[in-house]
Amino acid sequence: MNKEATSDVTSGLTSQRMSQSSRAIAGVSRATLAKDLRLEWRSKDAINSMLFFALLVVVVFSFSFDPNAEQSRQIAGGLVWVAFLFAAVVALNQTWARELRNQVLDAYRVSPAPANSLFLAKALGNFIFVAVLEMLMTPLFIMFYKLRPLGPAWQLVPIAALGTWAIVVNGTFFAAMSLRTRSREIMLPLLLFPVSIPALLAMVNATTVILTGELSAKFWIVLLSTYDVVFTIACLLLFGLVLHAE
C-alpha cells in the first residue's frame, strides 16, 4: 500500500472519530440539558428562589434610593445587573449541588462522556434560567424605576444575552470549583465576582449609555464579546481538570 492511501485512511478515520466525538458531545449535552430543564420544570426550585431574591433586591433598592426619572436612568444599569448577578449566584449554587445527591457526579466522572458536554449543558441550562428571570424582572424594573431608554433600546437585547452568558459561563465553572470547598455557598461569589469585574463594568456601562442615550455602546459590546469568547474557551479547556479533581 502506498503512503497516500495510508494517510487517506488515517485522515478518514480521524475525521470519522472527530464527527463521532462531536456527536457524542451534542448527544450528552442535549440529554443533560433536557434532564435539568425537566427537573426544574417539575420542582421550580431555582427559578422561584431567584425570582423572589431579585424581587427583594429591586424593592429594597427602589425605596432606599427613590429616584426620579433622570436619576434612575443614571443608576438603573448598575442596579439591574447587580440584582441579576446576585440572583444568578442563587441558581448557580444549585447547579452542581443537585448532582451530589446519589453520587451522580461520580457517575459522570467514570462515564466516557466528554467533560465539556456536561459543562456546556449546565452552562446552557443556567443561561436559560437567568434569561427567563431577566424577562420576568425587566417589566418590574421599568415600573419601579420609571425607565424610558433614550438610546437605541434594541441594543439592550444583545447586551443582556452577552452579559448573561458572561456571568453564567464563569459561574458554572466556579460553582464546580467551589464544590470541593468548605462553605461552598459563600465560596462561589468570592471566586466569581473578582473575575467578573470587567464583564460587569461593560454590562453596566453599556446599559447606562443606552438608557441615557448619550454615547454609543459599541465599545462595551465589543469588550463584552471578547470577554465571553476568552472565558468560554478557558472554561472548556480547563473544565475537565476541575471535574476530575477529587
Next chain:
Amino acid sequence: MKRAFPIFAVLTAVLLSYALYEALVAAPTEQTMGNVQRIFYYHVPSAWTAFLLFFINFVCSVQYLVCRDKVADTIATWVVVVLGIATCVAAFVIRPLPAGIEPSSVATTGLAIIGLYFLIKKYFSGGSTDALAVVTAEVGVVFCTVVLVTGPLWARPVWGIWWTWDVRLTSTLVLWLIYVSYLMLRRFSTSGQTPVLAAALAIFGALDVPLVYFSIWIFRTQHPQPVIGGGGSIDPRMLHVLLINWLAFLCFAVLICRSRYRLEILQREVEEVQALEALHEPRSTR
C-alpha cells in the same frame, strides 16, 4: 549552603536600612510635592515586586497544569517561545505604542517571559512548582497591599482625593482581589487536588487583568506616567534611590519567599509522614 540564608538575611537588612536612609535623607526633595513624594520610593518598588511575584505565580500555575501531560507540555513550551519572540518583535514593529510604553521595556518583558518559564521548568517540578505558586501568591498579596495602602496616602495630599477609578489603580485592585480569592480557595478547599483548582483560578485571573486594563484604558488616566521607560522624566539622583530601594525590596521578597517555601515544603512532608503513619499504625485506641 546552610550559612547562605543568614548571610543573605543580614545583607538584606543592611541593604534595606541603606535604602531607607537614601529615601528619607539623601534623595532630593521634590519641587512641587515636597516630602510626600518620598513615599514613591516604597510605592513603586513594592508594585514592581508584587507584579513580578504574581507573574511567577502564573508561570508556576501553567506549568503545574501542563506538566502532567506530554502533549500539553510541548504546546505550552512552544506557545511561550512564540509569545516571547512575538512580544520582542512587536515592540519594534508596532507604531505607535500606547503612551508611556517604550519598545525596550516591552522587549525585556518578552525575554523575561521565556527566561522565567525555562528557569522554573528547570528547577521546579510537580509539587514544588505548586509550593512556589502558593508562596509567590502570598508574598505578592502582601506587597500588593503595601502598594494599595501607600497609593492613597500619597494621592490625598497631591490629587486631593484618596482614590480614583484609573487604569493602574483599578487593575492593581482587581489583581489584589483575584489573588485574595486565590488564597481563600486554597484555605477553604477540602479537595486533595487543591493545586489543580488553584492553578485554574490563577489562569482565569491572568486572563482577566488585561481585560480590566483595556476596559479602563478607554477613559483618561490620572496616574502619573511610569518614570522608567515612560514619557516622564526623573532626576538621576531620584532614579538611583528608586533602583536601590527596588533592589532592597527584591532581596527582601526573595528572603521571605525562601523561608516561606521551606516552611511549605516541611509542612507537606509532615503531612505526608502523618498520613503514612496513620496507615501503618495498628488501631491502638480500641
